[in-house]
Amino acid sequence: DGGITQSPKYLFRKEGQNVTLSCEQNLNHDAMYWYRQDPGQGLRLIYYSQIVNDFQKGDIAEGYSVSREKKESFPLTVTSAQKNPTAFYLCASSIGVETYGYTFGSGTRLTVV
């Protein structure tokens, strides 16, 4: 079955530590995205990638970093510079950025204590 896998589902980290969230897809999609969900604010775009070795900042990229070394993988690092990292993080992919139907992963709940 094709889809997007995010791991882990729940993640706890101490304040000041960097943490990397995994996102893998086997849909052969070119475009991948990271969103953050906070109560009452919907989904906000952190970073997106249209193709391997290329990525662009979204609306709230500060304190985050990404890489796209493989088509299938788009990991997100939450750095210690992110002021409020506790949130639900969603990874998505689409055939291309011109295609609007996104496939989402099941999300990672990050809690920083």
Add this chain to the structure above:
Amino acid sequence: DQQVKQNSPSLSVQEGRISILNCDYTNSMFDYFLWYKKYPAEGPTFLISISSIKDKNEDGRFTVFLNKSAKHLSLHIVPSQPGDSAVYFCAASGTSYDKVIFGPGTSLSVIP
């Protein structure tokens, strides 16, 4: 400034009745609109979409209506079922955009 607005954070409807979820947008360049459904602790799933060249799109119990002059769209669910209880996100994009803009979501509760 939110380009896609869903002014009702929550909605409760009796099973079997119609659910109407509303969405407003500000950018006239948007020409493609989508609705996603999300259960707690899961990723959103695509529900239905509409292009700006249409004013209605229907898929089973779900119908989306688009009023371009008012920059307004709505999702109708008839009849509503308890399994429809979820958060519904309205989203928009356009040919000049390379990303989809999501609204804040409306939490629908269908009461048995």
